[in-house]
Amino acid sequence: MSSQFSRVSDTGGQSSFSSFSSNKYMAGTKEFLESNSIVAKFAFLLLVLLLFVMALRLGTSIMSWIFSPSTDPILINGMVDAKQMMRIPQDPSVNGAIPIMRSKGSDEGLVFTWSVWINIDDLQYRQNEYRHIFHKGNDDINVTKAPIGMNQPNNAPGLYIAPGTNDLVVVMNTFENINEEVIVKDIPINKWLNVIIRVDEQHKLDVYINGRLVRRHILKSVPRQNYGDVYVSMNGGFSGYTSSLRYFNTAIGQNQIQSIVDNGPSLKMIGSNMDDAKPRYLSLRWFFAGNGDMYNPSS
Numbered sequence: 001m002s003s004q005f006s007r008v009s010d011t012g013g014q015s016s017f018s019s020f021s022s023n024k025y026m027a028g029t030k031e032f033l034e035s036n037s038i039v040a041k042f043a044f045l046l047l048v049l050l051l052f053v054m055a056l057r058l059g060t061s062i063m064s065w066i067f068s069p070s071t072d073p074i075l076i077n078g079m080v081d082a083k084q085m086m087r088i089p090q091d092p093s094v095n096g097a098i099p100i101m102r103s104k105g106s107d108e109g110l111v112f113t114w115s116v117w118i119n120i121d122d123l124q125y126r127q128n129e130y131r132h133i134f135h136k137g138n139d140d141i142n143v144t145k146a147p148i149g150m151n152q153p154n155n156a157p158g159l160y161i162a163p164g165t166n167d168l169v170v171v172m173n174t175f176e177n178i179n180e181e182v183i184v185k186d187i188p189i190n191k192w193l194n195v196i197i198r199v200d201e202q203h204k205l206d207v208y209i210n211g212r213l214v215r216r217h218i219l220k221s222v223p224r225q226n227y228g229d230v231y232v233s234m235n236g237g238f239s240g241y242t243s244s245l246r247y248f249n250t251a252i253g254q255n256q257i258q259s260i261v262d263n264g265p266s267l268k269m270i271g272s273n274m275d276d277a278k279p280r281y282l283s284l285r286w287f288f289a290g291n292g293d294m295y296n297p298s299s
Contacts, residue, residue: 071101075230076245078270082118082133083239086232100136102225103249110223113198113248114157117265118240120189123166125239130169131161132235134245137173137228141235149235153178156225157197161238170197170207176221182207184214192243192265199223200251211261243267 075088075098089097103111118133125131130149132141137154150171151158158171168184184207187193196208203219232242243265 071249072247073098073100074244074246076116076232076242076270078266078268079241079243080232080270082120082233082237082242084271085234085237087139088230088232090227090229098230100230100247101249110225111200111249111251112223112225113196113250113252114159114246115194115196115248115260116159116245117192117194117243118238119192119243119265120161120166120187120238120240122239123161123189126236127164129163129235131238132231132233133159133161133238133242134230134232135159135171135234136230137226139229139231139234143235151231151234154226154228155179156223156228159195159197168195168207170205170215172199172205172219173224173226174219174221175224180205180217180219182215182217184209189240194261194265196252196257196260198251208257211258 076086080086090099091097092099116134126149128148130147132149132151135151135155135158137151137156137158139151140153141151142148147163149163150160154173155171156173160169160171161167162169162183166187166189168187170182170184172180172182174180182205187209194208194210196206198206198208199219200206203222205217205219205223206213207215207217230245232245246260
């Protein structure tokens with residue numbers, strides 16, 4: 001009985017194997033494997049294409065980052081005679097250009113910061129006219145009509161020494177007013193002075209002197225920037241030195257402002273020689289004038 005069952009089983013197994021190995025079953029398996037191979041090849045090609053696109057985008061981003069202009073450029077990386085005019089082109093195709101990048105991500109208007117170090121050694125020089133420190137805009141400074149020494153119409157911003165005084169004048173174009181002015185009274189001479197002009201999202205124009213906020217002016221409308229070049233010491237400038245002119249496309253914070261003050265001006269002379277390469281910094285007495293404190297006793 002068992003042998004009979006064994007023979008029947010063997011016969012059934014051989015029959016099943018023969019059926020599996022028949023052309024019908026083998027053809028189906030071959031088709032299945034071939035179809036899977038086509039799908040695999042297509043998936044592989046799709047993966048390669050996806051990786052290529054990702055690598056291309058990454059490479060483009062890296063190249064753009066390497067070759068695009070800085071958002072915080074240093075326009076004067078050193079110290080210059082403030083009587084010698086400089087023009088810093090904004091057209092990237094021009095040799096020596098240092099483009100100024102517009103601010104991003106501000107819904108309320110443009111934000112930016114300018115920083116410059118100045119050292120004034122003679123207020124009698126061109127005392128009856130505005131003495132030009134720098135401005136961004138066109139090249140049309142007044143030389144025969146008032147206000148003599150001030151560029152018109154574009155100042156975004158402009159920084160000047162007022163006629164007959166030791167006052168600083170900051171000029172900013174807005175869409176409603178051609179010129180809005182902020183005056184900083186009685187700046188010292190024969191000292192290094194850091195001037196920071198900052199505009200934030202609320203249209204506040206702040207002026208910092210050596211890290212201290214000395215004036216705040218609310219602009220009447222959005223600041224009106226321009227694509228003009230940056231000019232330094234036009235119309236004879238002023239008597240002294242200018243150093244480390246820099247732009248930021250953000251309204252920098254107090255920590256960064258203090259860092260600029262701590263680093264001080266660059267004393268590397270550009271363009272000419274200088275007898276006294278290390279003029280002194282601004283005295284703390286100027287900060288506390290009239291306060292009757294340890295720096296300025298009331299007596």
